[in-house]
Amino acid sequence: MTMYAALLRGINVGGSKKVPMAELRTLLESLGYDSVATYLQSGNAVFGTDHGDEDSLAAELEQAIEKQFGFAVSVLVRDHAYLKAVREACPFPAAELEAKQLHVTYFSAPVDAERFATVDPAAFAPEEFRLGDREMYLYAPDGLGRSKLAVALSKPRLLKGVVATTRNWNTVVKLEELTGV
CATH class of the missing domain: 3.30.70 (Alpha-Beta Plaits)
Incomplete structure (x- = not known):
């Protein structure tokens, strides 16, 4: 299983595009992702899955968020190896x-x-x-x-x-x- 971070852009800022983290975790779990967690309120989530790549996972999350919350949110998905390389x-x-x-x-x-x-x-x-x-x-x-x-x-x-x-x-x-x- 590969672990990923989902970076949601522009949510929970100034009272618009509210995405409660508990609801985001539930949404990610409903998509079949494992080891789901969120970090802070600013649109950071982690999850594990064996299917998809960064782009297809981001597209899947964007569609699910729009369906669930009623507004579009851009999502970037990055795997652990990439995040580690950025840090290093x-x-x-x-x-x-x-x-x-x-x-x-x-x-x-x-x-x-x-x-x-x-x-x-x-x-x-x-x-x-x-x-x-x-x-x-x-x-x-x-x-x-x-x-x-x-x-x-x-x-x-x-x-x-x-x-x-x-x-x-x-x-x-x-x-x-x-x-x-």
Whole structure:
């Protein structure tokens, strides 16, 4: 059985798109998934299954969530091996930083540096970002809520054609741990 994390985008924020975690767990179990758990209220779930791949599982979850809750939610599904690789490849000294200073944005498809070429990194120092394949690492010393670089990187024109969802470093670590059982 492969363990996966489901990353739901934009739920339980500002009173809209409410998805109670207990109901999400029940939904995942009804789809036949094993070892179901949720983490926090911001749309993180883990589960195990022997069928499907990341994309087909994400599509299945999106359909089930829309049917159950009555609204569309983008879902990214990533397996344990990927989550572990993201954690290990962090280009910033994660052990030396507060979790609120380090974030990972997961993308639905690979992205390249050309997509973000219009963002001048020097204009946002000491904030920094580094791209992986389907992820971007963001160092924001004052936190994501105060990050001007995060705002610049999330412009719709830069994210056209991909779904993006961001998690702080504590969540990155916890999801990798929860899927590693």
